[in-house]
Every structure is written in C-alpha cells, then in structure tokens.
Amino acid sequence: MNDKSTWEFGTRQVVYGAIGAAxxxxxxxxxxxxxxxxxxxxxxxxxxxxxxxxxxxxxPWVGLLAGFIGNTLGDGLTGWGFYWHWSLGNxxxxxxxxxxxxxxxxxxxxxxxxxxxxxxxxxxxxxxxxASLTEMWVGGIDLNTALFGYFTPAFLGNTxxxxxxxxxxxxxxxxxxxxxxx
Amino acid sequence: xxxxxxxxxxxTFIQRLDPRTRFLFMFSVIFGLTIPEIWDFRIILPLFAxxxxxxxxxRIEWKDVRRVWIFIFIFLSLxxxxxxxxSGRGGPSxxxxxxxxxxxxxxxxxxxxxxxxxxxxxxxxxxxxxLRMLTMAILAIPIPYTxxxxxxxxxxxxxxxxxxxxxxxxLAFRFLPTFARDFTxxxxxxxxxxxxxxxxxxxxxxxxxxxxxxxIPVVMQSTVTGEEVIDAMDLRAFGTSKRTWIKTLTYAxxxxxxxxxxxxxxxxxxxxxxxxxxxxxxxPDFFTAFFVG
Numbered sequence: 502m503n504d505k506s507t508w509e510f511g512t513r514q515v516v517y518g519a520i521g522a523a524x525x526x527x528x529x530x531x532x533x534x535x536x537x538x539x540x541x542x543x544x545x546x547x548x549x550x551x552x553x554x555x556x557x558x559x560x561p562w563v564g565l566l567a568g569f570i571g572n573t574l575g576d577g578l579t580g581w582g583f584y585w586h587w588s589l590g591n592x593x594x595x596x597x598x599x600x601x602x603x604x605x606x607x608x609x610x611x612x613x614x615x616x617x618x619x620x621x622x623x624x625x626x627x628x629x630x631x632a633s634l635t636e637m638w639v640g641g642i643d644l645n646t647a648l649f650g651y652f653t654p655a656f657l658g659n660t661x662x663x664x665x666x667x668x669x670x671x672x673x674x675x676x677x678x679x680x681x682x683x
Numbered sequence: 684x685x686x687x688x689x690x691x692x693x694x695t696f697i698q699r700l701d702p703r704t705r706f707l708f709m710f711s712v713i714f715g716l717t718i719p720e721i722w723d724f725r726i727i728l729p730l731f732a733x734x735x736x737x738x739x740x741x742r743i744e745w746k747d748v749r750r751v752w753i754f755i756f757i758f759l760s761l762x763x764x765x766x767x768x769x770s771g772r773g774g775p776s777x778x779x780x781x782x783x784x785x786x787x788x789x790x791x792x793x794x795x796x797x798x799x800x801x802x803x804x805x806x807x808x809x810x811x812x813x814l815r816m817l818t819m820a821i822l823a824i825p826i827p828y829t830x831x832x833x834x835x836x837x838x839x840x841x842x843x844x845x846x847x848x849x850x851x852x853x854l855a856f857r858f859l860p861t862f863a864r865d866f867t868x869x870x871x872x873x874x875x876x877x878x879x880x881x882x883x884x885x886x887x888x889x890x891x892x893x894x895x896x897x898x899i900p901v902v903m904q905s906t907v908t909g910e911e912v913i914d915a916m917d918l919r920a921f922g923t924s925k926r927t928w929i930k931t932l933t934y935a936x937x938x939x940x941x942x943x944x945x946x947x948x949x950x951x952x953x954x955x956x957x958x959x960x961x962x963x964x965x966x967p968d969f970f971t972a973f974f975v976g
Binding site for chain 1: 710713763766772774815827832851854855857858888901902905908913916917
C-alpha cells in the first residue's frame with residue numbers, strides 16, 4: 502500500500518502529489534459550483550478530506566505538494582488569483598496530516614482511522630492558523646479578525662468535513678488496495 | 684460541465700513577460716509593503732498606480748473578472764474596511780494612539796452603553812488599508828487569466844525548485860482535465876441512478892456524507908491511475924538523472940526592466956523605512972481639514 506519511509510521523495514510522491522493536487526483543485530472548484538449549504542460564515546470545503554487522505558496515505562511531502570499546488574489550482578480555476586499564504590497554509594495541512602502515515606497500517610481499523618482524523622485536525626489547526634495569522638501581516642487585519650473571522654470558521658468547517666469524509670475515504674481505499682495487492 | 688482555464692492568449696505586454704518575472708515582481712511589491720510595514724499613503728499610492736497600470740495592461744475582459752471584483756469589493760469594504768474603521772486595529776498602534784477628532788459614535792451594544800468612536804485617524808486608516816490590500820490583490824488577480832498553465836512547472840524549476848517539485852506541479856496541471864472529466868462522468872452516472880445533486884437533503888452531516896458517491900469513485904480511480912503512471916515513469920528511469928524541460932524560458936530586456944523595477948521598489952521601501960524613518964502611519968492634514976475645516 503505504501504512504504505513506511507515517511508520523508509522519502511521519489512516517483513511515488515511526485516505522482517501522488519500531482520494527483521492529490523489535481524483532485525484538490527477540481528473538488529475545490531466543483532464545490533464553488535455546487536455550494537454546500539452552511540451556517541453563517543462557516544465554509545465547507547469537502548475537498549479538504551481528499552487532501553488529508555492523500556497525505557495520510559502517501560506521506561507529508563505528498564500532503565505538502567497536494568495542498569500547496571491544489572489550492573493554487575483551485576484558486577486559478579475559479580479565477581481568484583494566487584494567494585501564496587493560503588496555498589502554503591493548505592500545504593501545511595497536508596504536511597502535518599502526512600505525519601500520520603508511519604503510524605497507519607490498516608486503513609479500515611478503527612484505531613488507525615481515529616489516528617488519521619486526529620492528525621488531520623492537527624494539520625487543519627496548523628495550516629489555517631498559519632494562513633490566518635499571515636493574513637495579519639499581508640492583509641493588515643487584526644488578531645481578533647484573524648482568529649475569529651478567518652481561523653475559527655475555516656477550522657470548524659474543515660474539521661467537520663474531515664471527521665465525516667476521511668473515514669469513508671480510508672475504508673474505500675483499504676478495499677481498493679487489497680484488490681490491487683500493493 | 685467543462686473545466687476550462689481562465690487563460691487566453693492576448694498578445695499583451697504582461698503576457699510577453701517571463702512568468703518568473705511576474706512572480707518575482709509580485710513578491711517584490713508584497714514584501715516591499717509588508718516587511719518594512721509601509722503605511723504611508725505617499726508610498727502606497729505610487730505602488731497602487733504601478734499595480735493598476737500592469738492590471739490594465741493585461742487587458743482582461745470585464746465579463747471574465749466581474750465575479751472576482753464583486754468578491755474583492757465585498758471583502759475589502761466589509762471585512763477589511765469596516766473592521767479597520769470600527770477597531771482601528773490590524774496596523775500600527777499609532778492609528779488609535781494618536782489624538783484624533785471623533786467623527787461620530789457607533790452604538791455596538793447600546794444597552795450596555797458601548798459606543799465605538801469613529802475617529803478621523805481610523806477613517807484614514809481604513810482607506811489606507813483597503814488601498815494597500817488592493818495594490819497587492821490586483822497583481823495576483825490577472826495570473827490565472829494571463830499565464831499559460833503549461834509554463835508553471837518550468838517557471839518554478841527555473842526559480843530554483845527541484846526537478847521533483849517542478850514535475851509534480853507540471854503533472855498536476857496535466858492531470859487536471861482528466862480528473863475533471865472523470866468527475867463529470869461520475870456526476871452524470873450518479874444522476875442517472877437518481878442522485879439529486881441540486882437538492883441535498885438532511886442535516887449537515889447527512890449532506891456532507893451524501894457527497895461521497897461523487898468523491899469516492901474519482902479518488903479511488905485516481906489511486907489506480909497513479910500506480911500505472913508510477914510504473915511508466917519508473918520504466919523510463921525517472922529521477923535517476925537531471926531532467927531537461929520541453930518549455931524553455933529566457934529573459935528579454937523587458938523582463939530585466941521589470942525585475943529591476945521590482946528590486947528598486949523593495950529596496951526603496953526598506954531604505955525609506957529603516958534608513959530615513961519614512962513610511963510610518965500618519966493622517967495627512969488635508970484629510971483632517973476635510974472633516975474639521
């Protein structure tokens with residue numbers, strides 16, 4: 502399924518980094534077309550579960566690249582532009598979530614799924630906090646706006662999506678991987 | 684549903700620039716404004732003029748960017764502007780610490796007697812803040828419309844990224860239409876089975892769960908595709924030696940001009956702020972006089 506050298510960066514990481522990025526970009530763009538009804542200013546981006554899944558399955562480099570490039574692609578497809586700090590924040594989500602890879606051996610085991618979700622939430626906290634705090638420096642917002650206007654809704658929205666969709670993705674992946682035999 | 688890049692060749696000065704030049708120039712302006720913390724409108728205004736000129740030179744059609752501008756306008760006025768006007772925070776502490784006449788009070792929590800004073804300093808800061816943000820944003824907005832998606836990988840490679848990172852970027856751009864097509868096919872297939880895309884019912888958890896028939900097939904198929912691509916790349920000995928790239932990028936004189944301008948902007952901002960103490964926040968007399976005579 503995957504080898505356990507967490508920081509290896511070879512052909513596998515290049516390919517899955519690219520696939521993760523392309524999927525993250527496509528799903529981010531797609532949810533702009535079919536927005537998920539949400540409360541208040543909480544934003545739901547189902548694609549975040551895909552990013553965390555790729556990070557958990559293929560490691561931190563894949564997570565970093567899929568998050569950074571995927572966010573850039575999603576923003577590009579919708580025509581927003583290039584916001585390096587939000588792309589880097591998304592990359593950090595993947596990087597931190599990818600640290601779970603070494604500790605996961607069975608993608609359908611409850612313990613491993615909880616571990617993956619935990620690392621995913623930690624990644625969301627780090628990545629969104631980085632992007633929100635950097636917005637203070639780049640956009641000139643104050644700490645309250647950064648924490649309560651940006652970080653809190655982004656963290657809550659992404660966490661809800663991860664808790665629901667990541668286990669489904671992991672169980673589906675376990676079935677596919679066992680059929681494939683690697 | 685068709686995934687299309689916003690990019691279109693337009694034969695403009697902006698599109699003739701090397702993509703590296705455009706990234707480096709954008710970062711020069713962003714870092715020039717943010718690292719030395721420039722809040723002086725006499726510096727921000729000329730930079731805004733340069734950014735706006737470059738944006739206009741890109742000749743992007745209004746219908747293409749209308750939605751983006753609506754978003755930017757709402758973001759700037761409601762989040763950035765209103766926040767700056769009410770709190771005066773998010774910039775230098777001098778916005779709220781310098782003595783400034785009160786224009787009016789906003790009753791935020793009237794019952795508890797909490798009245799927020801809107802001072803001339805806060806009003807000027809809000810304008811400054813929006814202009815500063817806009818200066819950076821209008822350099823970023825044209826990128827997807829005017830930069831060929833095929834050159835991103837090469838551009839990052841030429842800016843010092845490793846072969847692996849650049850190839851990941853290049854590959855991601857190539858995978859994008861394939862996965863978008865797979866997603867479209869999946870959506871159509873699920874609709875044919877009675878999946879109601881436009882009317883996701885149930886609570887929040889149920890709604891998110893119901894997205895899985897659209898997401899899971901595409902993601903799982905992509906992991907299978909990935910193994911095939913890895914095999915193909917391994918057979919071609921990917922990663923065993925330095926790569927060459929089909930697209931070549933060369934700097935033209937116009938690129939050197941823009942790179943020089945970018946460097947000049949960044950250095951000038953740093954020297955003015957740290958060398959001469961110019962660039963701090965202050966309220967110009969004409970603005971105060973406009974309100975208090």
